[in-house]
Amino acid sequence: MGSTSPSLAFDVHHVWPTPHAQQTLKSWSKLDQHVSTGFIAIDGHSLDVASVAAVARFGVGVALKADSGMDERIEASVDTLQGYLSNGYYLYGVNTGFGGSADTRTEDLYGLQRALMQHTQSAILTREDKSESPDSHEYLESHSMPSAWTRAMILIRCNANIRGHSAMTRNVVDAMIQLLEHDIVPIVPLRGSISASGDLMPLSYIAGAIQGNPDVYVRVGGRKGPPRIMSAQEALEKASITPIVLGPKEGLSLINGTAAAAAVASLGCYEANQLAVVSQVLTALSSEALYANNEWAHPFIAAARPHQGQIEAAQNIRTFLRGSKLSYGLEETKDRFSSGLAQERYALRSAPQWLSPQLEDLLSAEKQLQTELNSTSDNPVVNIADNDIHCGANFQAAAVTSATEKIRLALQSMGKMLFSQTSEMINHDLSNGLPPNLAADDPSLSFCLKGIDVNTAAYTSELGFLANPVSNHVQSAEMHNQAINSLGLLSARQTMAAVEVLSMIVANCLYTGCQGVDLRTLHRTFIASMEAPARQLLSSLVGDDQDVAFQADFFRDFWRLFEESWYESAAYDAAERAEQAAQALVTAAMARAGRIPATVSLAKLADVTKSFESLILQSYINHRDDFVKQPTTSEYLGEGTKAIYRFVRETLGVPMHRGLVEHPIAADRSVNVIDGRPKKTIGSWVSIIYEAVRDGSLYAEVFRYLQGTDITPGSGNESSPVLGAQKPAN
Template identity: 25%
Template sequence: MTIELDGDSLAIDDVVAVARREEPVSIAPGAREAVREARKRVEDVVSAGDPVYGVTTGFGELVDERIPPERLEELQSNLLRSHAVGTGRELAREEVRAMLLTRLNALLAGYSGVRTDVVDALAALLNEGVHPVVPSRGSLGASGDLAPLAHLALVLVGDGEADVDVDSAGVEDGSPDGTRRLPGTEALAAAGLEPLTLRAKEGLALINGTQLTLGLAALFVHDAERLCRAADAAGALTTEVTMGTTASCAPAIHDARPHPGSGDSARMVRRLTAGSEVVESHRNCDRVQDAYSIRCLPQVHGAVRDAISHLRDAVEVELDSATDNPLVFSREAVDDRASGTDRGAVVSAGNFHGAPLALPLDYAVGAITELASISERRVDRLLNPALQEPHLPPFLARDPGVESGLMIAQYTAASLVNECRSVGRASTDNIPVSGNQEDHVSMSATAALGARRTLDRARRVVAIELLCGAEATEYLDPKLSLGTGTESLRQLVRELVPPLSGDRRLDGDVEAVATLIEDGLLEDVVRETAGDSE
């Protein structure tokens, strides 16, 4: 399926489709015309000789340096080279594709003033499997994700490096993953492309934006929503095997405090445990209340869902926004203080600032950490002899004492939660740069990278809960059935992870269940059996 881009309708699911499934992209005719119109306005402003930031002047603290017309192209190519100062791990293929896609879509909004040659070249990189090598660290989230985007854009001018798909480009001697790393010019040639010579403003337009932050955030939202549903499923199974009650998920309770997320999580637990003879078997027992980690599951999981929903709203706005600086408008769209001609104006402002994403990203990191934290507490209730139900052996070991069972799985969960808690304050930091011209930055890229890392840790905590919950089912009365959804969940885990017959390595078991969550296979089973609670 080809994803048509128009600068105005890109969605999170589209980012996932292009970044992970590598669907091709095309450019809508209307968007192409908007790009041409904006470019004409830039050319008119350049012809008029007005001082316009980054077009006829230097950058940052060098804003007062006027650039002669014969050096404007040199200015733009120098910008890419000087700003390519990234470091750290290289971005993964899907992360690079998300950056390419979101930068392309931002340029198609028609406020950046690039030529159609530039947007066509970005689309070609995506469609031909040419992926620039981009270090992950170096962005302050204002003036956009400068260093990573500079590495991304260098390939367009025949500089930098890119990983090229061997099959599509006919390149020999590829690596085991089917790619070969080539210098920029060779990478373009392998895909039948020519290097660009950048014109006035085009280098600046390629790097002034939030696209590292945005691409990572879009993927994070998709994965975080998937993890929330997996955590509901894990919690539902834990509720059953610890002889908890689902009464706390009754609709009346959540109608009395109608936060959307808590209602969704409660509904998910009810559907997963529908028909459970285990739950029914102790409905009239002497226990008055379950522990918070079970009784408050809908409220905690629901608050996490609502935090991710807040981030989703911000990402959806940003996906179809112009995050360039300066922006190009018609004269009638702006006041008389803007630089330009009667035909158009180029206005310097701050749409590149990452604060609208940095703040909700840090909020989401805190929320996902809370999801991991409550999951770890349920793991402890499954394993801890001081808290377990009488039917469960200490640490779910077959021969407690001689064997440790799943004891150390809780240690690992605790370690992962600790890592999660060390992340999530990037947006409250500020380090001025560029001679204090850029005196307040967002650190949004740090927030996005931290969010992805936190999600990875939290996913494994939930996987450990699922692993322990599945093992605990081995000690239930075999005459009592689980809920329709939780039984399907148990079977799915058991397809990959057999019951303990004695102590064994568990690292592969944890990774197998984490992969079920990451790939959405667990979610598919849950939806088929319990319905979609969204």
């Protein structure tokens, strides 16, 4: 007797959990809250990725959380160390040498900490890195970290050192916080850390700054404009900050940890999560530009293969498409008789399956980083409960490397998907009737977004290279003492590079998608506007005395042929396209020649067809001219895609591209203005979008929309009317 599997019957309106999107929204909201309040409070246990981004990128202040036990824990750890020393014990890094030189012993405890700084402040910084000149790095790339990375490092190191495991006095932590308060950011070398024993080199430049080292340089006042560059000694003097003299183990407690790797990784994770959400919006927008059959987003498909990420991606895409008039396939009654592709190509159809492991990996990566942010990662570690000190290897940043390599691979996968969707929109052989290169004017002399296609391919190739693992390039270091090391900072740096490159792909895809939905709406509204005059034209051909059924059948056949011909001739200039589309009348007449009155001669058919051709051409030119000045696209988009489209068109002021007329030339200024706005190269328009991606304003638009949906509604577009009577061919 056979068994019956349980039914998987699901309404497209069914609500599903969206853990990645919800976590990303929560993180964005928390950052927004921090920026509003102007500070965060740390306690060693509750730091998160959003807080790191708030301090690093937006200059949010840092304070120690009011905790009556914090000072006691810090003091107890120092007392435990002093007890060790009073017993005459040897303790690594306090009265012994470092690394492979740990077999040496010394009684100069303060001198040992200076010696630690001497050997770690050894990386390369050029004159350009320490120059305020605008010509800096004209031919050399920067060898120093961005200030945002360094601010994040300081924050994370403070959070670790207040946990009471480091034998570091409170005044050292306060000195680091004072750097942030006075906007004093150490100039830290970009390269030179293997992230075990921790990020010794980068963190030693922060230690050098609070020591007032005259050969450690800082950027001052960068949050409010171009920073001033000066020595740490001068900066502390100007800010009335007393330089720190590092006591026993304090130098080691400052630099022996994963703060640099965790800082850069956290900033990369924050943006990667947002890029993942935006990639789902762009998938929805691309499907509208392609007038896609979105049956693939039905919840039953994901429920039948219930990976959480797949369920979520399909849910989110349905949410963004809610109310769309430029997509179909989620209706209760499906049209299984339509021509053209029976299902979409992989770049759209398998998007939920493709994104599924990426969303799951991003959640996993953030969890790893959250743990790292609230960990003690130096060595030795003080156990105040047992009045003991333990030597170990918490500085090994393998967890950070694991997180960043997952993030980077997710970024590469998203980039490959978006490139495929972008290319599909631009290629008229794949775009379901859109013109070649998404040219709004005649395609014979306007190649419009062809360069975007090439650029996106270049970015995607670079992103693929960056996705390669870093962890398998570990080299034994430091007298073979550091025989295995995480390369956590290097992996995090590559992840930030991947964020940058994917952001470029996102900008290209968004520019392309907006142009695509504009053209889709332009052509579908044009076809809709032609129905009444076309009926009138047919009436003049066959007469009003024909029976209603014949007229209806004749018009239906003709209209289907006309619409298909219009989209199939998308590669032609307007005049030839009108000629091709007008032939639909001849084809329909020949198919029903037996029913057409004998009074309709071939000459009359030819005359009416020629009149129809002229009508098509003039109507199209007029419609196009009106549309490009005031597109009606947003009326036909889904609620989520409408939000991102309007952000581009209205907030950023990036217009629909009209074709060759848009290109600026060396001429009188008036020639380079169109409708009161300046003409720009395509690259300049895309760059505006890219900057909005990187500064976070694009994400804000998406998350404001999601806040209104709770990220849980059903698709909502199942019963919405579809613009136009027929699905276009191809």
